[in-house]
Amino acid sequence: GNSVTQMEGPVTLSEEAFLTINCTYTATGYPSLFWYVQYPGEGLQLLLKATKADDKGSNKGFEATYRKETTSFHLEKGSVQVSDSAVYFCALSERDRDDKIIFGKGTRLHILP
């Protein structure tokens, strides 16, 4: 079945460090790919998305590129801030009739000042 695997956390970085959170997926067909972010005590927010191969999603300094050949969608940011501390979820949707989204287990990110 379809699945998403992302690096386990927690990931701890200093402010202004470079961030990479790895994500790979298994899917039939051509899924849409997403990164969601969950801040403490809140629901999930869509951070960025890509709907086809080689698309780059970007938002708030975060980027991820849809790599079909490696079935990956790694999240990157050049210079993290303390306010980026949150849990990040990689996810996919098969874009079929039910459009169910399958989430990875999440990666907790701690940014130290």
Added chain:
Amino acid sequence: DSGVTQTPKHLITATGQRVTLRCSPRSGDLSVYWYQQSLDQGLQFLIQYYNGEERAKGNILERFSAQQFPDLHSELNLSSLELGDSALYFCASSYRVGYGYTFGSGTRLTVV
């Protein structure tokens, strides 16, 4: 405010009881999804409704049921509650296939 409203925000109840969680989707969204988030299981898809009809079922227990009403709000009913049902329950809505969901802020259920 995401536009998806969930009530109540917190719920504490005893084992064996029944509760109802409510979700109002974002204006214009026809699909509603329910997810359970627990520490050990991550985000688990429970069920989806589209314009009043059940469209997909995930790992939803028989003790749980849901429905979507003509005004598109949805309710998730949890009965014969067990300690292990303690979790965050999220509702999400979507307008278009493949473009992601908008999540509510969740209902934290504690079963004691």
